[in-house]
Amino acid sequence: MSDVPLRARRLAIGWLLVVLAMAGHGLWLWSGDRLHLETDMLAMLPQRAGDRAAQDATRQLADAAGRRVVVLVGAPDWPSARTAADAYAAAVGAAGPSLALRYRVGDDLADDWIGFFTPYRHQLLTDAQRAQMETEPADRLAARAVEALYRPFGLPRVGTWQDDPLNLFGGWLAARAAESPVRVVDGRLSVAGDGRQYALLMLEQHGPAFSIAAQRALMPVLDAARAAALAAVPAAEVVNAGVPLYAAHAAEQAHREVHTIGLGSLAGILVLTVLAFNGLRPRLLVALSIGVGLLAAISVCALLFERIHLITLVFGASLVGVAENYGTNWFCNRLGRPPEERWAMRRRQAPVMWLAMLTTVIGYALLALAPFPGLRQIAVFSGVGLLAAFVTVLWWFPFLDRRRIEFNRFAAWLGSRRALWPALGRNAFTVVFAVAVTGLVGAGLARLRSNDDIRLLQNSPPTLIEQQLRLGALLDLPSPAQFYLVTAPSEDGVLAAEEAVKQRLAARVADGTLDGWQAVSDWVPSRERQQQDAALVARRIDGDGGVLALAAARLGETLAPAAAAAVVPLAVADWLAAPVSEPLRHQWLGRFGDGYASVMLLRGAHDPARFGALAAIAAEVPGVRFVDKVGEVSEVLARYRQLMGWVIVASYALVLVALCLRFGRRGWRALAPTAIASALAIALLALLGQPLQLFNVLALLLILGMGVDYGIFLLEQPGRSERRPFLSVTIAAACIELAFGLLALSQTPALRAFGLTMLFGIFLAWLLTPLFMDADHAA
Structure with a gap:
């Protein structure tokens, strides 16, 4: 066929142009730092249908914390803590502008804070103050007002005594301040706890929240700052926490595992190539593909x-x-054949190679059905990569591989091992095999359990978790994993809905279900609430028979109430524009779909058994939803694990059809070993105490795509004396074990589960496939 080389030459040149274009694109990506890498684990999470609002809320909460690191520098006494913190801050400042530091605060901060709310002081009441004003007799309130007049120390007061005789505004300010244990001492943020004094520093990265470059630059700065603090005060303690620390750990771990897995695979494959093909030239060509x-x-x-x-x-x-x-399959089939036969060999091998490639890509394509953006990337990455490598072998290798390759002793020995396998049929071995497989699978199924906890997606260092918990306890931080998502057509509707939720949460705080909450409406009440409180204050303080009149009688003076002013409600926009909103600003989501939204964070919501009571409260208030992110994502993982199980069944059916089109009624022999190997792999994991999760199921898809190749190659040349197909299958299985099996060494539990499943499944598929070859050919 003289036209074959010409057509092959055109295909090779066309593929060369495509590769050159991709190489130019790759050079453009790397040279301009345009290849953006993602380390945020939220990007891997499934998107729940109809749950866009909760997803967006979670993302905005994550973005707010994505660049921030909170640091506590502690010591037995405040002067020592201050000295160590100053050294820490100086080291951070010396590192350059990559980190914004918030540590020193102006002496006028408290004045600015009070000054912002002063114009609204007559319309801001705490729940306790409101209940007191509504129920307590006026004469008792007047007595308290007079007592406060003669008390030398008390809460901060704005204006004259008669302007606010009960100092309601001072009480409201104190209640807001009590929501956080952080105080200002010597112009620094401080907190006390565990018998120590701590200085609080807040660092924020510039640029993207999950920038790899920023993460790599962050840890040396923090390490140097810690060393500076300890050098200044050896007894000092540094506690830090924040999303960038977890992201930096994930980036470092992934970087390390890429090298471990990739280099480990290459090393093992290199050894196999040298042993099987007497040199490095085949390895170089395979490396090219x-x-x-x-x-x-x-x-x-x-x-x-x-x-x-x-x-x-x-x-x-x-x-x-x-x-x-x-x-590997190409070079195994080239063994012992003269170079001029390579075109004929390619024509013979092309159909079975295409079939093997397509059955493998089926597994990756079905992987794209998983609801994880990251897994869709994996499907595209692997499917495209395998197709490109396959085309390179098929269209370039006949031109690049022109030398004769002889069977060496190792290759001949390994290929001849096929003859040692018995064949299944009407014999005693088949009975023993069936009993053993049935017993092992049955024992595994009896111990099989599932675990779809989202926390299996990550593996955070215990030290980071411990410091995060400690810092959260010292600062009394709410959890971002459980919250109320509050939506309404208007801003004021959101605030009113928050107030309705808080009214119901008060009982949960009283019975210990909850420690408290953190809400925007604590600082900016709804318009209706402000008007009601202003009217209540005017009636009980300035009205006839009110507190001011009764207190004046007690004092023997005549006190005229201040002229009533129109109520100008405090607006969310004004609050957001002021520095006082900084701690809670991220909880106001603003424009959200067709309306507005906010997030109410909860303190002490740790017991999942109590989440039902919290969710019931949300159901009572229109537009409010209780979000348990950990529980919801785990539920989605469980649902998609079950769905992917059915996808595997469908994929087996598709592959069986493809096999039967090629091999007729013998097609099942290529598929049965992989099916049994998959069942045995899950059984072995169960017996080892490993729970079933989505990543085990995803691995079964790839075991199908790869394991069935062994049956295809052996069915194509089923003779027991054929050395080339079994040599190819053995080397291929060994390489896959090196590649995917090394994932079992990953520190990420999900990847480790995937690797273990592949390790068992591929080995068993290789071990069982020769048993199922046609007995007519096995004889």
Whole structure:
């Protein structure tokens, strides 16, 4: 066929142009730092249908904390804590403008804080003050007002005594201040706890919240600042927490695992290649196909996705072992054949290679059905990479591989091991095999349990978790994992809904279900609430027989009430524009869909058994929803684990159809070993105490796509004396074990579960496939 080389030449040149274009795109990405990597684990989370509001709220809360690191520098006494904190702050400042530091505060901060609310002081009441004003007799209130007049020390007061005889505004300010244990001492933010004094420093990264460059620059600065604090005060203690610390750990861990998995795979594959093919030339060509595959995967993902997740690169490092299969199969079939037969060999091998590639890509394509943006990236990354590597082998290798490759002793020995496998049939071995498999699968199913906890997606260091919990306890911080999402058509409607929720939460605080809450409406009451409180104050203080008149009688004086002024409500926009809103500003979501929204954070909401009572409160107030992010995402994981189980069943049906089109009634023999291997892998994990989760199920998809290749290659040349197909299958399985099996070493539990499933499943698929070859050919 003289036209074959010409057509092949055109395909090779066309593919070369495509590769050059991808190489140019890759160079453009790397040279301009345009390849944006994502380390935020929220980007991996499933998007729940009809839950856009909660997703957006969670994202805004995460963005608010994504660049912030909170640091407590403590010592047995305040002067020592102050000295150590000053040294820490100086070290951060010397590091340059990459971090914004908030530590020293002006002496006029309290005055500015009080001054902002002063114009609204007659319309701001706490719940306790409101209940007291509504129920307590006027003469008792007047007695308290007179007593306060003669008390030398008390709450801060704004204006004259007769302007606010009960000092309601001072009480409101004290209640707001009591929501946080942070105080200003010597122009610094401070907090006390655990018998120590702490200075509070807040650091904020500039630029994107999850920038890899910013994360790499952050940790050396923090380490240097800690060293400076300890050098200044050896007894000092530094406690820090924040999302950037977790992101930096994730980035470092992913970077380390990419090298461990990728280099480990390459090292193992290199040894196998040298042993099987007597040199490095086949390895260089296989490395070329892998390089083209990785180049294509990165280029396409960069075009399709705004950011590439680091977990995609960790997973994609295992692409090395999978893409290896096509090059290995080529060189195994070239063993012992003269170079001039390579075109005929390619024509014979192309159909079975295409079938093997397509069945593998089916697994990756079905992986894209998972509700994780990151997993969709993995599907695209791996599917495109494998296709590109395969095309490189099929269209370039006949031109690049022109030397004769002889069977060496190792390759001949390994290929001949196929003859040692017995064949299943009407014999005693089949009975023993069936009983053993049935018993093992049955025992595994009896111990099988599932665990879809979202926390399996990450593996945070215990020290970070401990410091986060300690800092949260010292600062009395609310949890961002459980909150109320409050929506309404107007800003004032949001505030009113918050007030309705707080009224119901008071009982939950009283019975210990909850420690408290943090809401925007504590600082900016609804317009109706402000008007009602202003009217209540005017009636009980300035009205006939009110507090001011009764107090004047007690004092023997005549006190005229101040002229009533029109109520000008405090607006959310004014509050947001003032520095006083900084601690809670992120809870006001503002314009949200067709209306407005806010988030109410909860303190002490740790017991999932009590979440039902909190959710019941939300159901009583229109537009309010209780969000348990951990529980909801775990529920979604469970639902999609079940869904992906049905996808696996469908994929087996599709693959079986493809096999039967090629091999007829013998097609099941290529599929049955993989099905049994998958069942045994799950059984073994259950017996080892590993719970079933979504990532185990996702691994079963890939075991199907890869394991069935072994049946395809062996069915194509089923003779027991055939050495090339079994050599190819064995080397391919070993490479996949090196690639995916190394994921079992990952510190991320989800990836480790995936790796263990692949480790067992691929090995068992390789072990069982020769047993199912046609007995007619096995004889």
